[in-house]
Amino acid sequence: MQNNIISGLFVGQNLVTLKEVDSTNTFLKNILSNSKPVPEGTVIMAESQYAGRGQHQNTWHAQPGKNLTFSLLLKPHFISPTQQFDLTRAVSLGVYDALHPLLGGGLKIKWPNDIYFGSRKLGGMLIENMIQGGQIKNAIIGIGLNINQDNYPESAGSAISVKQILQRDYDLKDILSEICSHLEGWYLKLKAGKTDIVRSTYLSRLYRLNEASEYRSNGETFTGTIKNVVENGLLVVERNGTEEQYNLKEIEFLNK
Known part of the structure; x- marks a missing residue:
């Protein structure tokens, strides 16, 4: 139809x-x-x-x-x-x-x-x-x-x-x-x-932008802050004063 x-x-x-x-x-x-x-x-x-x-x-x-x-x-x-x-x-x-x-x-x-x-x-x-x-x-x-x-x-x-x-x-x-x-x-x-x-x-319009939140990567839980999404789509998260980039399979959002 x-x-x-x-x-x-x-x-x-x-x-x-x-x-x-x-x-x-x-x-x-x-x-x-x-x-x-x-x-x-x-x-x-x-x-x-x-x-x-x-x-x-x-x-x-x-x-x-x-x-x-x-x-x-x-x-x-x-x-x-x-x-x-x-x-x-x-x-x-x-x-x-x-x-x-x-x-x-x-x-x-x-x-x-x-x-x-x-x-x-x-x-x-x-x-x-x-x-x-x-x-x-x-x-x-x-x-x-x-x-x-x-x-x-x-x-x-x-x-x-x-x-x-x-x-x-x-x-x-x-x-x-x-x-x-x-x-x-x-x-x-x-x-x-x-x-x-x-x-x-x-x-x-990004969820959790500039908010300290819990994440997991490589089996490790950490507090990080989303700062940016770079040109090719990688997520930039600041943790321990350093900005790191993640692809979809490398980071998990944990509930607050």
Whole structure:
């Protein structure tokens, strides 16, 4: 089923809604592998995903019809593979800006690309870049957001939903429309070369920025302070007066 409820230029103009799918990222990859042209901005939205994935192969806990689970196709040929974290920044900012009018100051981006309210996880994304001939040919961006679900298994950890925060249900397509619109805006800023704005805004909205907090690295727990995210996406944490850089697998955030 296809319909157009999105007001932007191209993100979400081709919207495919599925009742159930293993993973919207996998579904979109399969369409691309069939060599049929797929327009940039295509969104695949599923009411239910039975094999949704997050970072580190984490499984996404989502009740059917209650949350936003969708994937988006972008073709960011203008981004060098060495600068691909800028796409992560732009996507994170698009989701943040769509939710901020509802949730206000409690909303943060947890490095690299989770969406947090307070110290609890509202959602996250999995970006899969396909690199060919030294450029990013396609980027498949899977996004999962907790919207109307009102309970989670203990295994879901710190999960929270918009409904649990605001005590009411929200129309999923309305929120999807807002995300598509804001995400497109940040993506076009990147395309126009406004990389500095994307990077500085992303940093300013970061969870735990300039706050002393607990972390674990190489089996050692320490108190550190997030100071920056460098060009290629590494997290800069000050510990014992020294700034150190970490990639995703090298540092774990511990709850306060």
